[in-house]
Amino acid sequence: xxxxxxxxxxxxxxxxxxxxxxxxxxxxxxxxxxxxxxxxxxxxxxxxxxxxxxxxxxxxxxxxxxxxxxxxxxxxxxxxxxxxxxxxxxxxxxxxxxxxxxxxxxxxxxxxxxxxxxxxxxxxxxxxxxxxxxxxxxxxxxxxxxxxxxxxxxxxxxxxxxxxxxxxxxxxxxxxxxxxxxxxxxxxxxxxxxxxxxxxxxxxxxxxxxxxxxxxxxxxxxxxxxxxxxxxxxxxxxxxxxxxxxxxxxxxxxxxxxxxxxxxxxxxxxxxxxxxxxxxxxxxxxxxxxxxxxxxxxxxxxxxxxxxxxxxxxxxxxxxxxxxxxxxxxxxxxxxxxxxxxxxxxxxxxxxxxxxxxxxxxxxxxxxxxxxxxxxxxxxxxxxxxx
Numbered sequence: 001x002x003x004x005x006x007x008x009x010x011x012x013x014x015x016x017x018x019x020x021x022x023x024x025x026x027x028x029x030x031x032x033x034x035x036x037x038x039x040x041x042x043x044x045x046x047x048x049x050x051x052x053x054x055x056x057x058x059x060x061x062x063x064x065x066x067x068x069x070x071x072x073x074x075x076x077x078x079x080x081x082x083x084x085x086x087x088x089x090x091x092x093x094x095x096x097x098x099x100x101x102x103x104x105x106x107x108x109x110x111x112x113x114x115x116x117x118x119x120x121x122x123x124x125x126x127x128x129x130x131x132x133x134x135x136x137x138x139x140x141x142x143x144x145x146x147x148x149x150x151x152x153x154x155x156x157x158x159x160x161x162x163x164x165x166x167x168x169x170x171x172x173x174x175x176x177x178x179x180x181x182x183x184x185x186x187x188x189x190x191x192x193x194x195x196x197x198x199x200x201x202x203x204x205x206x207x208x209x210x211x212x213x214x215x216x217x218x219x220x221x222x223x224x225x226x227x228x229x230x231x232x233x234x235x236x237x238x239x240x241x242x243x244x245x246x247x248x249x250x251x252x253x254x255x256x257x258x259x260x261x262x263x264x265x266x267x268x269x270x271x272x273x274x275x276x277x278x279x280x281x282x283x284x285x286x287x288x289x290x291x292x293x294x295x296x297x298x299x300x301x302x303x304x305x306x307x308x309x310x311x312x313x314x315x316x317x318x319x320x321x322x323x324x325x326x327x328x329x330x331x332x333x334x335x336x337x338x339x340x341x342x343x344x345x346x347x348x349x350x351x352x353x354x355x356x357x358x359x360x361x362x363x364x365x366x367x368x369x370x371x372x373x374x375x376x377x378x379x380x381x382x383x384x385x386x387x
Contacts (some may be wrong), residue, residue, distance in 0.1 A: 001291055004310040007031050009336040011059075012281045012293040013253045014137070014197050014231040018046035019284035026286050027054050034058055034289050035280075037138040037197060039065035041115070044127065051131055061137035061197055062127040064120060067145050069181045070173045076116035084114040089147075089171040107169050110151045117181060121188055128192045136189040138231070140199030141178050141206050147171045175206055182210070189226055190218055195345060196228040204239055211247055220349035224249045227342045232258035232282050237267035244273055249347040251338070253278035256295050269303045274327060275338055301331035309333060 012034045036058050038047040044062055051060035064072065073084050085108060086098035098104050128134055146168040189196050200207040207230075215223045226249060233240065233252035243250055252272055259265040269277065277300060281292035301308050309315045309330040320328045329337075 001294075003031050003290065003294060005312050006309045006315045006332045007290070007294065008312070009315050009332055010279070010293060010297065011035065011335075011339045012289045013229060013278045013339065013342075014255070014280035014282050015286075015289050016043075016138075016282075016284045017286040017289065018043050018050060020286070022050065022286050027057060030057055030286065031290050032057075032293060034286070035061060035135065035137075035197070037061045038063060039138050040068040041071075044123065048127060048130070051134070059133060059135060060127070060131050061135040062124045062131075063136045063139040063185055063197075064181065065138045066140050066142040066173065066178050066182070066199060069178050070147060071112050071114055072120055072181055073114040073116050074177070074180055076118045078114040078116050081111065081113050082108065085111055088174060088177060091174070103169055103171070107147060107149055107171065110149065111147075117184055120181075121184055124185065124188055125192070128188070128194060135195045135197060136185055137197030138199050139182055139185050139196065141175065141182060141201070141203035141210070142199060143172070143175060143202040143206070145172065145201070147173070175203070179206065179210065183214070186214060190214075190222060193225055193345065195226050195342060197231050198228055199232075200230055201234065204235055207235075208239065208243065211243065211250065215247065224345075224347040224349050226345050227251060227347070229253050229278060229342065231255075231280060233268065234258070234264075235268070236264070237271040240268055241271045244276055246350070248350055249345070251276045251278055251342050253280045254296055254300065255280045255282035256292055256299065257282045259296075260299070265299075266303055269300055274304065274329075274334060275341060277335070278338055278342065279335060297331055297335065300335075304331075306331040306334060 008031060010032045012032060014037060015034050016037050016039070017034060018036060018038070034057065036047050036050055038044045038061060047060045047062065051058045070085070070088055073079065078084060079087070080095075082095045082098065086093060086095045086104070089107075090098045090101060090104060093101070124136070149167045149169050186196060188194075198207075211228075217223075224247075228249060229251045231253050232255045235243070235252070240252060252268070254265060254269070254277070259268075279293055279296040279300060281289045281296075283289060283292055298308065300306070304327065306327070307330050309332045314330060315333045315336065317333075320330065321333075323329070
């Protein structure tokens with residue numbers, strides 16, 4: 001597939017290219033910048049290696065996805081493997097009694113020994129020190145995910161053929177555990193002033209409450225020093241409208257892989273402020289990043305009525321920036337400037353309006369709507385594919 005010269009100004013803001021093999025030829029042909037996520041212990045060094053080899057084309061992200069938070073202990077030193085997982089999956093059961101649970105005893109051998117959260121944070125910090133432009137990601141919350149009986153990961157984790165539809169256990173990672181790990185990672189991001197790529201599935205209320213908590217914890221100015229992107233955003237248009245009114249540092253990105261599963265993306269794109277929209281592939285192969293990001297750009301442009309520039313000169317032409325309230329700007333230029341705004345951070349906090357009356361601020365509808373299905377099987381794992 002050929003792309004116009006304007007394509008070089010786009011950024012795929014969320015992808016998982018290290019889930020597959022990457023060749024020099026593929027990277028040399030890559031026509032855009034990619035923001036490469038890590039999710040678990042095994043892919044942190046892969047992302048680091050990719051960023052070291054192709055620094056002009058790769059923005060590395062380091063962090064731990066909610067699907068892998070069960071392997072992280074809040075205690076240091078971590079308790080025994082049985083004690084740790086029993087406390088998460090069977091909280092009202094002793095370790096000894098947990099071994100009488102058939103599902104637990106079937107699952108336990110496939111689980112890794114828990115790692116203290118303090119060790120996880122230290123490892124992310126080391127990557128941040130090595131890569132000054134690195135982000136935190138992929139991190140987040142997921143109420144739908146269940147632990148599979150068969151260990152899963154990227155195709156690079158094993159020479160064995162992956163089970164096409166691994167069975168899921170009945171066990172979820174408690175949202176409180178996920179929140180503790182997420183907050184610790186964001187604490188580090190704020191401290192180091194690093195932006196965040198956020199996963200949120202069936203966790204709208206918890207995500208919104210977290211944003212409010214973090215703003216209060218850090219203070220508006222410090223909180224707004226970083227940017228946070230809800231990737232493959234599955235929030236309702238109503239929820240998103242409330243978020244963008246409350247938080248100037250929150251963005252959304254969309255992918256064809258996830259967002260086009262539902263017609264809800266149309267209302268979401270129309271509701272979003274034009275300067276808050278980003279695009280992504282959310283894909284595990286480097287060769288798919290360009291076509292899927294371009295396709296998502298086309299979708300956004302069609303819905304918003306934005307023209308798509310073909311030449312570099314059109315993208316760099318600022319004469320239309322203020323036309324039609326900003327809607328006259330071309331799609332590529334808009335997304336280029338949005339990415340710059342996201343990267344730079346340092347957002348100006350919204351002023352607190354005082355009408356002289358007691359008013360409820362940031363009142364969000366606490367509904368847990370999402371597009372992801374929660375069934376008994378999993379297809380081929382694509383990290384982030386559940387939102």
